[in-house]
Amino acid sequence: MGTYSSQKKHFSVEPVRSHLLSELWQHQLQEGFVSEESIKKLSELHQLSEIEVEGVASFYHFFHKQPAGKHTIYINNSIISELKGYERIKETFERETGAHLNSVDASGTFGLYETPCIGLSDQEPAALIDFYPFTNLNALKVKEIIQKLKQGKSPEDICDQPQDNIRYTPVNNRTVFFAPYTRGEAIKKLAGLGPDGVIEQLRISELAGRGGAFFPTGKKWDTCRSYKDTPKFIVCNADEGEPGTFKDRVLLNNQPGSVLEGMIVAGYTVGAQYGIIYLRGEYRWLVNKLETEIQAFHDTGLLGADAGGIKDFNFDIRVEVGAGAYVCGEETALLESLEGKRGEPRTKWFYPVEKGYLQLPTVVNNVETFAAVARLLQVGTFEYLKRGMPGSPGTKLISLSGDCKLPGIYEIEWGMTVAELLDQCGAEDPFFIQVSGPSGECISVKEKYRRISMLDLMAQKDIRCGGSFMIFNSHRDLVHILMNFSEFFKHESCGVCTPCRAGNFIIERKLERLNNGLADMNDLKELKSWGTIMKATSRCGLGKTASNAIIQSLEKFDDYFKARFSATDNSTYRKFDHSTAVEEYEHYKP
Amino acid sequence: MALCTFWIDGKKYEAEEGSNLVDAAKENGVFIPSLCYFKHIDPPLGTCRTCTCKINGRYNPACTESIKEGLKVEVNTPEMIDMRKALVEMMFAEGNHFCPACEKSGNCDLQHMGYELGISTTRFPHLFKDRLIDYQPKRMVMEHNRCIKCRRCVEEVFTSDGKRVFMYINRGNETQVGIDYEQEAKLSESEAEKAMKMCPTGAIIVRGKSLSKPFGDRAFDMESSQTHYRHTITDKPKVANFEKKTIATVSLAGCFGCHMSMLDIDTDILDIAELVSFNKSPLTDIKTFTQRCHLGIVEGGCCNTENIETLKKFREMCDILVVMGECAIWGGLPAMRNTIPLGECLEEAYLNSVTSEKGENTVPYHEDLPKILDRVYGCNEIVKVDYTIPGCPPSPNHIWKVVKSLLWGEDYSLLYSEFKYD
Secondary structure (H helix, E strand, O other): OOOOOOOOOOOOOOOHHHHHHHHHHHHHHHHOOOOHHHHHHHHHHHOOOHHHHHHHHOOOOOOOOOOOOOEEEEEEOOHHHHHOOHHHHHHHHHHHHOOOOOEEOOOOOEEEEEEOOOOOHHHOOOEEEOOEEEOOOOHHHHHHHHHHHHOOOOHHHHOOOOOOOEEEOOOOOOOOOOOOOOOOHHHHOHHHHHHHHHHHHHHHOOOEOOOOOOOEHHHHHHHHHHOOOOOOEEEEEEOOOOOOOOHHHHHHHHOHHHHHHHHHHHHHHHOOOEEEEEEOHHHHHHHHHHHHHHHHHHHOOOOEOOHHHOOOOOEEEEEEEOOOOHHHHOHHHHHHHHOOOOOOOOOOOOOOOOOOHHHOOEEEEEHHHHHHHHHHHHHOHHHHOOOEEOOEEOEEEEEEEEOEOOOEEEEEEOOOEHHHHHHHHOEOOEEEEEEOOOOOEEEEHHHOOOEEOOOOOOOOOOEOOOOEEEEEEOOOOHHHHHHHHHHHHHHHOOOOOHHHHHHHHHHHHHHHHHHOOOOOHHHHHHHHHHHHHHHHHOOOHHHHHOOHHHHHHHHHOHHHHHHHOOOOOOOOEOOOOHHHHHHHHHOOOO | OOEEEEEEOOEEEEEEOOOEHHHHHHHOOOOOOOOOOOOOOOOOOOOOOOOEEEEOOEEEEHHHOEOOOOOEEEOOOHHHHHHHHHHHHHHHHHOOOOHHHOOOOOOOHHHHHHHHOOOOOOOOOOOOOOOOEEOOOOOEEEEHHHOOOOOHHHHHOEOOOOOEOEEEEOOHHHOEEEEOHHHHHHOOHHHHHHHHHHOOOOOEEEOOOOOOOOOOOOOOOOOOOOOOOOEOOOOOOOOOOOOOEEEEEEEOEOOOHHHHHHHHHOOHHHHHHHHEEEOOEOOOOEOOOOOOEEEEEEEOEEEEHHHHHHHHHHHHHEEEEEEEOHHHHHOOHHHHHHHOOHHHHHHHHHHOOOOOOOOOOOOOOOOOOOOEEEEEEOHHHOEOOOEEEOOOOOOHHHHHHHHHHHHHOOOOOEOHHHOOOO
16 A cells, blocks of 8 residues: 555644544555454454444445455546546556455456545546546556556555646636635734634625635634634645645645645634544545645645734644545534544434534535635635626536537636536537536526626525536436436435435436336336425435436436427236346246 | 423423423323433434434434423424334345244334334345345344344443443445453343344344243334324225225235235134135136126235236236335345345255255256246336235234225224334
């Protein structure tokens, strides 16, 4: 396995249980898997039963129970990767390594696995080898990579440096995120503003959570500030798992400083001492960059005791690396994961601002939110409010991918229409657009004159975009896209509540029927009704939104479905694939 | 604590402020079904979602809601009843719940919920996922196919030194409750039995204990938790006159147990013989339809091509099609093979069994023989089914009540004790 700088030490206030995730990582990286002996060792160390440690390890799909090869390869199986040639890449990997998908080759050199979106949708097909990125793959490139690895080269030396692909920033230098960045400019303003001042600035600028929920940031911080329990924590949610989203990757790569600075501002405002960046395992290759930046902040006095020269303000930041679990993007699941547990969302008995990490007041915000805070303080509210539109000021980063000429990051001013965006990216024959990832909203190209803003809470008129735009042209098979989404949710459900665990499985079976041409209008009706039940009864956002794309596409692409599926609504005979049903038995024909 | 006024389905009730909605409703005589709620686990687990209600206009489980002044709850609106039913149906579809073959039958909370909600069939396709049964623990057996992941055992069962015995493992649809062999061995006999009893289904079985005493009436056999339990057939066909009706019956991939049950109504069968005549049926030994029938009754699911042909013929020749018994509804006992590939089943039965000599036997295949299907299908997957009668076998009263109701539009009201899955 590659050489990563060791993760920074945990804070002294954190209990040993919180070390479990990074300890499991150590075993995984050093031995190539988490063996039974490792589980036994860790259970003794933590005074836990073995099953409890195994329960944690088996929750995260980057932890393997069996040896996963000297080099572990993860091919991205997201829908964008599929469009860009996943099948051929997979076959080439299989041929070159001699390993079948989900297994290790005979010599134990290569383990070949698939994983959902690795945050490189603008340079697909892509894969991670020992958690180093390899982008824009083609058969020839895969062949070369494997040859080099066989010659003993290290993935670290031959991996790609993912491009930021910043395709568009607002004209006339109205960019918020990509203006030249100087370390410490936002922090400089803290002493003058005071905590009240910061919250006031956030309120005026109407900054709202950029993970996609758009909760007013000022309100969240103010509430956390009002709780007296200490210590408090600032958690940066860098578990950007929503397929098709990669804006946080670009921010962390392009200017980790503004993210750290946003966290420091938050710490100062709510009275927190500790900051933790929960970085998704897929972005492990960014750890060095982040830790170097954290060190630079320490060296310039922006972190540590009297951080930023503010007396008695002590603040430190460390990085925790996730291990492959989409649901950990849900803030309470993320906190559970930080505590060294299974990443299962909590019931909404308390909000994290009151009882978060270790049941202490915690602010959890998205990478982009922290960066926006830093940038906002730096340019000043007055300047910031000139961007965007009334009621929805500022800009938004959008990760755009799929059937277009220029996939990449688009920093748009709120208020831009879908049509303008499609125009900018050179979309080719757009037909179906999935906004904010599979759990978001699907729109038809007929709706292209809708604006993208955060005005509309229920997203009836304007579109609220959490960060990703996946564009599909009219030759793409809608059912196939939906199946990819549903398979994703089936795997990524935390498994705790019935409607999400069983529901996604059931929906996938139904979509298989559609895909095999065995469905009629009645099946479509059922799909919609079952999706609605999942939406109403699931425990957290994952289950509540998993059926969005299905429900909405059935509404918006009525013509498409009508043309494809017969209207035999009250037919007395169900469609039944006779030949498939007897196929296996036919093998016994003498 | 202060008393609060709250509203369920438009009716006013009172309960202590901060008390749990499930409990408060129960005290006031309103039944909200739940499978994971334990009064003493705080905060509540909220895993099964069966108690989902509309609370102040939003869908939320009742178990994670506490009483506040003016709380408005919808419990028994058609929408909420259907939604809760769907959740329990999902559990049945997700696991392999063969009630007749389960030690917990009659004392099973999941089964009980099925009775209370009047679930005769699930709207969802059965998933038939192959999950291994864990026989490795010293004292217990974990039947993962029956587990509904309610989390009760995870939160409640600890050894004397405070270690967990049960824990969720894996994720997504692979999630199951793992058992720690070392810790399990440390449990006392009574602690182990407590774990078995705590399980709302038959997923945790203690060897030698699960069937140790002969059972008579079982916990959920006789009485409903609801004061007005009523199970009726909706959309009753309007057939008023008392002309003599023709019935056809058949047993497909079944054991004829349902047919035996039909005959079990003692002397009432004489009345029935006056009211109906049987056309194609094992009871008359008429092999082919000689006329169109008012009602077709099918026992058993479809495991081969002949079953499918017969079932289609029934659909064609009968005005109303009723399927009876678990096998006809979703596959039942024959569907136990559905988690195993057909090839393995056939080779185990014909080639590798203890009594077969190596190389001597073949898997039967002949043009005159029906072809075996890849899995056992419920009748509903092949043709449209009008009504389902659950049970293994259904009680004779249940069968004839349905038949009479369908043929003559009689009032139909099923007793709680007549509605069973085993």
